[in-house]
Amino acid sequence: GTIAPERRITVRNSPNRLDTDQSFLFRLPFWAISGGSLQVRARLNPGGFPLEPVNGASDNTMLSPNYPVYTSPRLGLLLAEFTYTLNGVTYRPQGTLANATWISRAYPLGYRLVGGEYEPGLEWNSVAVEDSQLGARVGRMLPQCEAYVVRDDKNNITEDNREFCASDYVNGRLARVRYLFGAPSSTFIYGEIPDSGLANFFPRGQAHEGRISSGPDAVVWNGYYAGHEVGHTAALGHPEQSIVAGCIDRFYELDKDGNPDFSKPIRGDAKPTYPKAHIGPDNNSVNGLTYANFSGRWRWEVLPGSQWDDMMGYCNQPNWPHQWISDQNYERIYSFLAPALADADADVQQVPQAGDYLALFGSIAPAGNQAAIALFERWSEVMAMPDITAGEFVLRQFDQNDQLLSGVSFAAADGTEGWRPFELVVPAEAGVARVAIVRASDNLIIAEQSISANVPTLSVPTAVLDGDEIQIAWQGSDADGDTLAYDVYASRDGAMFEPLQFGLSGTSTTITAAEIGGGSVVFRVIANDGVQTAAQDSAPLELSAQPPQIRSFDPACGFQINWGQAANLSADVWDLQDGLLPSSSLHWQLNGADNGTGYWQSYISALPICLNTATLSVTNSAGLTTTADCTFFVDDDLSVPAAELSVTPATVNWNFNSEDPALQTADLALANLGGGTLTWTASENASWLTIDKGTGELPDTLQLTADPTALPSQSLYNTMLTISAFDEEGQLYQTIELPITLWVDQGGYTPPLNTSSGNKALYLPFIRQP
Structure with missing residues (x-):
């Protein structure tokens, strides 16, 4: 088909390719990139006006190379929205949609063909979690946060890393979702921790094993910070070029005494290779491209490769967020996700494995001389267990007489932030009363914790629907006199239990029914005395089905195009009962006339010059429908615009x-x-x-x-x-x-206070200067 450009321009002899206003911009319809290759023919002055007497139109046409179009991989993403109260103020995440859309735009994700229908490459969902204990960790008020403070032999503080106290804890909580409740192994899990903006309370993000990570939620962070931490769990590290430039601290191998050996530096990630981990070289031959508000005007903007940082680097921290993704890391993420293309949806259904297990999650200091146990619990079943590789540390179990029962050698993961995360789920020895994490080289105990003798007693919870709310109540006690905390989860129609509330001190709570979805819902309450746990499930509660959610349109409604341009409109849709809906469930109308089905629509000749209304109706398996309108304007004014x-x-x-x-x-x-x-x-x-x-x-x-x-x-x-x-x-x-x-002299990380040669391949969203 024939497509008009976004605007008229004055063609220059030597155009500046960093200025989109000196280039023709064309919006390709979705169907143009749904095949295996793409070739475009560009024709200048197609109407022959004004006349060109010198060369005529002989040099007005150009045929592009035949670019291969690659199949989009799938990325499953669970965003956990953590809410907490600190100093009497409740903080809730606001960046869920921003995180999802940033990853969708920057990562190599588009639409993929599944069963003859196109589905989004990014399949994301969110859960809201109220955590009564998180605020004290964000505020660094708990004794557990002291484990992140490093002291010398005179008890002087040499390093204070309590900024990890909240994210380490959240990652431990999310590890529960993976190993205790069986979140699919291919799903990335990211915890959103609201940043209060208060001095010294910044909840610095970090990545753990098992595709689990977390980070701060605030306007200044939302989007690229999630892209950064999820990038870590997709095998991307901090770039060596960021370290060379002094933007990130250098880490070193440890000597026999557990001290840094400065003659053996640990190299950062080899890519991107561009100076200061920018998204392109200094000559701006590789640049980013995005659509955003620049200088008060929404427009396509080239992001100069020499000016913007790769999302894994830190060299532009004074102007955060000034991050995008380099072409090198774009290709690496594609390669990381691509192996899952053939069977992306077929995560193995996991079966509970009954037994007696100890689960420990936390981090070890860079020098290996102390550790922080962020979550330590005893479980009676697991859905999965993390792989354990023998290494320089040992988890030892002792009985009440301090006799050694067993030891498990393990290696902590490479720490992207210096501190090295560990995930341990091991069989509990009979009579275990204490565990210790020991550095094997010198038997130094770097963390230990006792286990009480008795498991808490917990009654079967009751769940009653009262109007729009669900009242849940239970009783709990502990023979050791330990204070109990309670966590609440929900499972619908036998699916995975999802977290709702953590750290409750009382024995009742209220849940909004509309947030759960319909079906036969079971609520699980877990009592915790610090390590020992007891769990009970409620009787099934039948809840009415909820309609689908139309989360957003892209581009945002209200956009304007010129007549003859392609208009692409896509929708982000989710259903609490069905999850990702088949594309046939999405029905479109254009100005009242049926216009097909699917997650996206492309319009060219069908658009009249006026205000247009695209209407999307989404129907789930329960027969419930949600409808939303998206209006946009088609302009016929192709005259030269006013000066700008x-x-x-x-x-x-x-x-x-x-x-x-x-x-x-x-x-x-x-x-x-x-x-x-x-x-x-x-x-x-x-x-x-x-x-x-x-x-x-x-x-x-x-x-x-x-x-x-x-x-x-x-x-x-x-x-x-x-x-x-x-x-x-x-x-x-x-x-x-x-x-x-x-x-x-940009130094280490400090958050701001204001809270492939010869191949013809086109990688979006990049442009390469000819």
Whole structure:
């Protein structure tokens, strides 16, 4: 088919490929990339107006290479939304949709053909978890958080890592979902911990084994932070180039005494190979491309490879979030997920294995001289057990007389944040009363915990539907006099138990029925005295089915296109009972007329010039339907638009090493997107920033130069460059303020306070400069 570009442009002899306003942009309909290859023919001035007397139209057509189109892999993702109360204020996650959409946009995920129907490559779900104990960990108030404080032989604090206290705990809780309740092994699990914004209470994220990770939830973090931690669980590490640039601390192998051997550095991830772990080389031959709000205008924007960081790096922390994904890590994630293409949906149904098990989850300090046990419980059954590799540590079990019963050698995982996570589920020895984690080289006990003699007593919980709420009640006691905490889970129609509430001190709670979904629902209560656990299930409670959820449209409704352009509209849909619905369950109408089924629609010739309404109706297996409208406008005004100042790139970021303070430059492309004539002026007030000229006529190029020689090390500077446009009469027409950041000697991670040669392949969302 024939597709019109997004806007008219003035064709230049030497266009700036970092400026989307100097390029034709075409939106390909979904069906164009649903085959095994893609070839496009571009024709300039197809109407022959104006006439071209010199060469005619002989040089106006170009045929692209035949690009292969790869099948989208599948990524199953469970987002656990943790809610907690701290200092009387309740904090709830707000970034679930942002996390899911960022991963969907940045990762190599599209639509995949399953049983003759297209389904989203990203299959995500969320669960809301209220945790009564998490707030104290975010606030670093519990004694358990002291395990993350490293002291010398004089008891002086040498390292305070209590920022891991919350995420280590959340990862332990999520490990329950994996090993105790049988979450599919292919599913990635990410815990969202609200960032209160309070000083010293930042819940730093980290990744554990078993495709489990967690991180902070706040506007400044949402999206790429989840992409970063999920990336760790997809076998991506912190880039060596970030370490070389001083953006991340270097870690070292340990000597026989458990101390860092500075002659044996542990290398970071070899990719991306670009300087400072940027998404492309310094010559900007590889760049990112995204659709976002830049300088107050929604538009497609090139993300210069030399300016934006790979999501696994840290070298642009002064301007977070300034992260995307490099082409190298894009391909690596595709390779990691691709083996699951053939049987992505066929996770083996797991069966409970009855027995007596000890489950320990936590982290070991980089020096191996202390450990933090984030979760330690005794279970009477498991659905799965993590693999254990023999290594430099031993889990030992002792009886009440302190006699050794057994020992299991294990290796902690490589710690992406220095601290090394471990996951242990082992058979409990009869009579075990204490466990200790020991460093094998010198028998140093780095963590230990006792086990009480008696298992808590727990009654069968009752579950009663009262209007829109479910009242759950139980009784519990402990013969040892230990304080009990209670966790509540729900299973619908025999499916996996999902978490609802953690750490309750009382013996009753209320659940909103609409959050559970319909079917035969069993509630499980687990009593915990610190290690020993007891579990009881309620009688099944029949709940009414809930309608499907239309979570979002992409692009967001209200967008505008020109007549002749392709309009792609997709929907993100989930059902509490059925999960991911078949695409035949999604029915579309365009302006009241039936327009097919599926997760996406592409419109070209069918669009009238007016306000258009796409109506989506989604029906689940219970026959319940949810309907939503999405309006967008088709414009017929193809005349030259009014004058408009454009400045590209939209931000400038520099990182300097004080030992090699060479000047750095950046070129800004200044353009007039419309008709008429505009002149411009530029002004700035930073001593370290100079511009090569202060005025000119559009189009133009402005060069910026940064000189850090007089600036102290370990310093951060921000300024705004003001560029003003004036019309033909000299009147101020438009002003753009461009944020500029300079960092000298960027050190280790500190969160901001304001909370393949010769092959023809096209990787989206990347563009390669010709």
